[in-house]
Amino acid sequence: MVRAVDRAERPARTSVWLEGKAPRGGGARGGQPSSLDRDRITEVTVRLLDADGLAKFSMRRLAAELNVTAMSVYWYVDTKDDLLELALDAIYGELELPDLDADAGAEADADWRDQLRVIASGYRALLVRHPWASTLAGTFLNIGPRSIAFSRTVQRVIRRTGLPTHRLAGAISAVFQFVYGFGTIEGHFTARSAEAGMSPDAYFQQALSALKGAPELDDVLEESTEIMRARGGSTVEEMYERDFRFALDLVIAGIETVVLRGEV
Numbered sequence: 001m002v003r004a005v006d007r008a009e010r011p012a013r014t015s016v017w018l019e020g021k022a023p024r025g026g027g028a029r030g031g032q033p034s035s036l037d038r039d040r041i042t043e044v045t046v047r048l049l050d051a052d053g054l055a056k057f058s059m060r061r062l063a064a065e066l067n068v069t070a071m072s073v074y075w076y077v078d079t080k081d082d083l084l085e086l087a088l089d090a091i092y093g094e095l096e097l098p099d100l101d102a103d104a105g106a107e108a109d110a111d112w113r114d115q116l117r118v119i120a121s122g123y124r125a126l127l128v129r130h131p132w133a134s135t136l137a138g139t140f141l142n143i144g145p146r147s148i149a150f151s152r153t154v155q156r157v158i159r160r161t162g163l164p165t166h167r168l169a170g171a172i173s174a175v176f177q178f179v180y181g182f183g184t185i186e187g188h189f190t191a192r193s194a195e196a197g198m199s200p201d202a203y204f205q206q207a208l209s210a211l212k213g214a215p216e217l218d219d220v221l222e223e224s225t226e227i228m229r230a231r232g233g234s235t236v237e238e239m240y241e242r243d244f245r246f247a248l249d250l251v252i253a254g255i256e257t258v259v260l261r262g263e264v
Helices: 004-009 038-052 059-066 080-092 112-129 133-137 145-159 165-195 200-212 215-231 236-261
Strands: none
Touching (some): 038 059, 038 080, 080 112, 112 133, 112 165, 145 165
């Protein structure tokens, strides 16, 4: 078993994917429950993180959900961080990525703009669906197989823009750091609404009511209300959707402009 303190002393290897250790099996070996394996533990971990959030997650809580002892869980992973990293990579498998290796067909011939919109929209939805993921994505190296598949697909789609190699990293950052921030804020808002036992719309209206009770914020509230009214959308979901699509279009238009002007 690798202790957390040992991991801290060699940060370059702070990843379950770099340990060089095959997943342990259960069944009769070691007296572990036959229904238990690393995939099952990871699946339940994701479910608990979705239900309770990162702060409330514990190995003891996980073991209780699995109806095993905490030591049984440690047969499959060395640390809690290992398990969180496995859970993070698992949800990347939910993303629908274009098959860029196809010799022909709609995906092979698709416009990079459409492919980028699909990937970006899927990533945003992932962050909203799993609010805990944004914290973990900034904690680990993100080198699991599903995460790598996502990153490679993004790089290959961005290459199709016509930007030179030395501009690709900047373009990827422009698109996906924007998506990361947008999805994180939207996901946390959705989570706060759920924790309050309210719908996002009801929570939003309550927040506006609270602001109206603070006269010193009248000017800011008036300006914000004007912008929101002009933006349109009768629900929080509609407002998020319109803002995201327009913001993403702005980023894509910026890439197009740079390529067309040859400003590279």
